[in-house]
Amino acid sequence: MNRLSLNQWTTRRWSVAEAVAGCVRHGIASIGLWRDHVAVHGLEATAALVRAEGLRVSSLCRGGFFTRPGWREDNHQAIEEAAVLGAACLVLVPGGLPSGSKDLAGARAQVSDALAELAPYARERGVRLAVEPMHPMYCADRSVVSTLRQALDLAPPEVGVTVDSFHVWWDPEAPAQIARAGDRIASFQVCDFLNPLPADVLLGRAMMGDGVIDFPSLCAAVEAAGYTGDIEVEIFNADVWAADPDEVLTTMRKRYAELIVA
């Protein structure tokens, strides 16, 4: 249970202070923070709060979107924020096709170039980057990096990856690519995949056990690859967001025990 982390977006209506208090109340030792919530609470104040409460920061979400104008400045800022927060990594959402473009190969090259450029910047500040391959249904609008194989191929070796159950569960190559990733796994996020998908496919993420993912085999692959870091529960789901966050955390602990570390 000690490796369980609450990704803040799971209880998105909670402020930073409420989410930190929720973690403490439920015996959760780690939290994945979101930059917009952190900005509201204040960067230094958030860093002080999590330190005071003894929580680890399993990740900061998120940098990336390398195919949008202004990506460089935004990512420099995100890296500096991750350093202040002492986050184990900065999660990078690669970004989709540039507005109006159909040049997928070009967009992928942009992501590769941006990662190569940011890697030393992050290294000098002691921040670990974690590029997140995303489900192919988000290829156009959110991530032109669609598989773990591709993420490992296009990022410099010092850049880590985020393995997210929702994004990789379908991939026949996932077990082999998780093994290949080894200590490049900088972040492990879990949630289930709803079937059927809801009208907004971004909200197809569900509590572990409520969808179609075979967690024991996925978790065994990540464990066998040597990953010993925190396991973040990140759920974008209208029903979860509408529920009492304390009930969400209770369910989350139970499902984590049953499915993730069983």
Place this chain on the structure above:
Amino acid sequence: MNRLSLNQWTTRRWSVAEAVAGCVRHGIASIGLWRDHVAVHGLEATAALVRAEGLRVSSLCRGGFFTRPGWREDNHQAIEEAAVLGAACLVLVPGGLPSGSKDLAGARAQVSDALAELAPYARERGVRLAVEPMHPMYCADRSVVSTLRQALDLAPPEVGVTVDSFHVWWDPEAPAQIARAGDRIASFQVCDFLNPLPADVLLGRAMMGDGVIDFPSLCAAVEAAGYTGDIEVEIFNADVWAADPDEVLTTMRKRYAELIVA
């Protein structure tokens, strides 16, 4: 223009007789038939009609669904129908997870076993099978075969594949796997990928040019692999279905000329 084929589902409200007449009226020399429409018109009557009008049958849609009870009988029947119609291939939708199951590896093994069993049955009847890898967002409910690489790996060499732009456009390995497929490409289907996706993700298919796919590079890869068969336009889209089918065919011919064989 001679390789253009109308997949009947693009004008799904048209009966077989109406779709055949539409092809003749618009100078389209080939049609992809659907079994449910064919059953309404009658199998022998459909075969006689397309012969009389001089149309090719680029495919029969569809067999497969190998993870459902009764798959064997249904596929034997589909193969026999494809033989009577003289279809260039029988398109196979692999099927999703069995009801209530999370055993993805097991479902994939079921598909592989079924294809191995059906291959000689089809060969003896002169029917070419074309297994269709489908977009990973359909992995749970429609196709546990998610990539061209996987389809080529799990089917016997004599079984062909369907390359569908909607299903493969995002895949960084698509160009290499299309080249690898070579003469195993038994069917090429085109339509665009909508961004954002509609509420029912099954209807995210669009007229070529209305979405995010870079058709010239995809078509060049299929051409370079040696494929010389028909190119079927298959669109599942509420607006296309609501439109006058004759207007749909006019637009389809225009976009085909601009984007597919430019």
